[in-house]
Amino acid sequence: MKFVKSNQTKLFSDLKAESNRYFIENNTSRFGNMSIYIKGFLVLAVYLTAYYHILFKIESILGFVIAYLLMGFSGVMIVFNLVHDASHHALSKYKWINKSITYLGDFVGINTYIWDIRHNIQHHSYTNILGGDLIIENIPMIRMSPHQNYKSFHRFQVYYAPVLYMLYSFFWMFVIDFKLFFKKEICNLKNLKHPPKEWAILICSKIFYVFYSLILPCWITDLTLLQSIGFFFLMHAAAGLLLSFVAVLGHFVEGTSFPDVPDGKIDNSWCKHELEATIDFAPKSKLVNWITGGLNTHVAHHIFPQVSHVHYYNLTIIIEEYCKANNLDYKKDTLAGGFRSHFRYLKRLSRP
Secondary structure (H helix, E strand, O other): OEEOOOOOOHHHHHHHHHHHHHHHHOOOOOOOOHHHHHHHHHHHHHHHHHHHHHHHOOOOHHHHHHHHHHHHHHHHHHHHHHHHHHHOOOOOOOHHHHHHHHHHHHHOOOOHHHHHHHHHHHHOOOOOOOOOOHHHHOOOOOOOOOOOOOOHHHHHHHHHHHHHHHHHHHHHHHHHHHHHHOOOOEOOEOOOOOOHHHHHHHHHHHHHHHHHHHHHHHHHOOOOHHHHHHHHHHHHHHHHHHHHHHHHHOOOOOOOOOOOOOOOEEOOOHHHHHHHHOOEEOOOOHHHHHHHOOOOOHHHHHHOOOOOHHHHHHHHHHHHHHHHHOOOOOOEEOHHHHHHHHHHHHHHHOOO
């Protein structure tokens, strides 16, 4: 699978020049700044504090509900705000810092080795293209691309999708990660041989995660095993909803492009394709930007994936102004509009 047109187009060279001018004028680099470390510390502190209170402080059911919900949301925010940037080598100019921070993903349950294949190699290279972008087929029973085979149960997907989104975090950690380790082909990647080191990290990190998040609370507190399992799934329901909706609102809505490439040739340049396949939601909201690690400004992230999300807010202004001046379609929506558009899109794909 490859792009027919060179990426050295006027669009990409102009946007790259504009972004370089932004960095020079603001005397900064493409990497994260102190604000990302402060935010990362705060989010990690929320996760660990909630966990500490679960083990040693909380005595009421309501207290456990709040603490597990906080763990679910803050765990995803750790991935959005720290692991994501680090996996793109955008958090720090030092490779060892980026590599070390990615292991926080393994700490909160996801395998960052498989994440790199799914997200960085597949999704960012072949966004919205069936057979190249693994994200399209992430959640079974949901038809995300018009080129996926239609099944009769898809006619109900607009109704059952939110339930599957709640299960997505759990499914990712305990099904997708293991399933892909046993595959020798992942989309267009062939003859894969995963290093023994990564197998060891997968097994050890999953055991550790299950131990501290499920077994230890049952062991130390007065929670029964059934209660502990219930709260564990509550945590993952919160995580799954946040994770899913941020993922789908950037691509799986009305107006984005889903090219059909049966011969493996994409009749476009990579940059132009990313502009057509991606949409921003609530790009003016600094709060949404702060929570999602800049993933609401999704166009900037896809065009400049190796730039830290602390710059996306300003780069988005540059992209929008450039597109307006050159009669290019820059896609954006409000947060509420994005939700409505996503479910209308699911509704449309619920028909053959």
